[in-house]
Amino acid sequence: MGIATRKRREAFFQKNPHCVFCGGGTPATTVEHCPPRAMFQNRHWPEGFEFPSCDNCNHGTADHDLLVSMIARMDPFTEAGDRDGKLNGLMHGVHKQFPGLLQKMLPSAVEARRSNREFGISPDPGQTHQEVGVVNVTDEMREAVCVFARKLAKGTYYLHTQQSFPNEGCLLLKWFTNSDLLLDGRYTTFDLLQHMAGEVPPIQRSGRYLGDQFEYKLSLSPDSDILALQAIFGKAFGLVIFGCTIPGKLEASIERLREQNQNDGPFAVLQSRSLRNQIE
Numbered sequence: 001m002g003i004a005t006r007k008r009r010e011a012f013f014q015k016n017p018h019c020v021f022c023g024g025g026t027p028a029t030t031v032e033h034c035p036p037r038a039m040f041q042n043r044h045w046p047e048g049f050e051f052p053s054c055d056n057c058n059h060g061t062a063d064h065d066l067l068v069s070m071i072a073r074m075d076p077f078t079e080a081g082d083r084d085g086k087l088n089g090l091m092h093g094v095h096k097q098f099p100g101l102l103q104k105m106l107p108s109a110v111e112a113r114r115s116n117r118e119f120g121i122s123p124d125p126g127q128t129h130q131e132v133g134v135v136n137v138t139d140e141m142r143e144a145v146c147v148f149a150r151k152l153a154k155g156t157y158y159l160h161t162q163q164s165f166p167n168e169g170c171l172l173l174k175w176f177t178n179s180d181l182l183l184d185g186r187y188t189t190f191d192l193l194q195h196m197a198g199e200v201p202p203i204q205r206s207g208r209y210l211g212d213q214f215e216y217k218l219s220l221s222p223d224s225d226i227l228a229l230q231a232i233f234g235k236a237f238g239l240v241i242f243g244c245t246i247p248g249k250l251e252a253s254i255e256r257l258r259e260q261n262q263n264d265g266p267f268a269v270l271q272s273r274s275l276r277n278q279i280e
Contacts, residue, residue, distance in 0.1 A: 017052070019164075020053070020158040021053055021155070024166070027054065029053075031052065032057065032155075034049060035068075047204060066097060067141065071145070071233075072234060073090065074135070075178075075234060076182060077181075105135040105136050106135065119134065119179070145173075146268050152229070156216065157227055160218055165243065166245050168245075170243060170251055172241065172242045172250065172254065174266055176238055190232075190240075201216075217231075225244060226245075227243040242267070248274060251272055
C-alpha cells in the first residue's frame with residue numbers, strides 16, 4: 001500500500017470510525033462498496049458509495065454480493081448488462097459458490113413456454129423457450145437481495161444523515177423483478193409512490209452518468225427517524241425499503257396490515273426486534 005493510499009484510508013477512518021452496518025458500535029477496519037463494484041460495467045461504481053465497515057460485515061456477505069451483481073445485470077431486452085463482457089465470469093463465480101443454483105433458475109420447457117406466452121416473448125430462430133424465458137426466483141436469490149437491501153438501506157441512510165441506522169430500528173423490504181417491465185413496461189410499485197417527496201441524487205463516476213445501472217430516491221422525515229428508499233437496478237429488479245429508527249413504531253403498522261390481510265403481509269423483514277425474520 002502506497003503512502004498516499006494509506007493516508008487516504010487513515011483520513012477516511014478518522015472521519016468514519018465505526019461500521020455503519022453494525023449500528024455504529026463496532027470499529028471500522030475496512031471500506032465497503034455498496035452496491036458492489038462487480039454490479040457495474042467495467043467496475044465504474046458510483047462515487048460516494050464507500051462506507052466504513054467491520055471485516056465481518058464487509059467480507060461476510062461476499063457471496064450475496066456476487067449473486068446480486070449477477071442478478072442486476074440481467075436485461076431481458078438488450079445486452080446492456082454485459083457491455084464489459086463480465087457476465088459469464090460472474091455466472092461462473094455464482095456456480096462455484098452456489099452449486100446447482102443456475103440450473104434451479106432455469107425454468108422447465110413447459111414453464112418457459114407458458115411464461116413466454118404470458119409475457120409476449122418469442123424465441124429467435126435456433127433459440128429455445130428456456131433460453132429466452134424468465135428465470136425462476138430461488139430462495140438463494142431472495143436471501144441475497146435481502147442481505148444486499150439491508151446494507152444498501154443502512155449505507156444510504158448514513159450517506160444522507162451521517163448517522164448509523166440503529167440495530168433496534170426496523171427495516172422492511174418489497175422487491176420485484178423485471179417481469180413488471182415485460183408485462184406493463186414500467187415498475188407499477190413506483191407509480192404508487194410517485195407522490196412521495198424525496199431526494200434523487202445523480203449517480204456518477206468521473207462525470208459519467210450511471211443511472212442506467214442504478215438509481216434511487218430517498219425520502220426522510222424531518223428528524224430522520226423514518227425513511228423510504230426506492231431503488232432500481234438497470235432493467236433487472238427494483239426494491240422499496242421502509243425503515244424507522246424508533247423501535248415498535250413501524251412494526252405496529254405492519255402487524256395491523258397482516259391482521260387485515262390474514263397473512264404475513266407484503267414485506268420481507270430485514271431487521272426488527274419484534275417481527276420475525278421473513279424472506280420473500
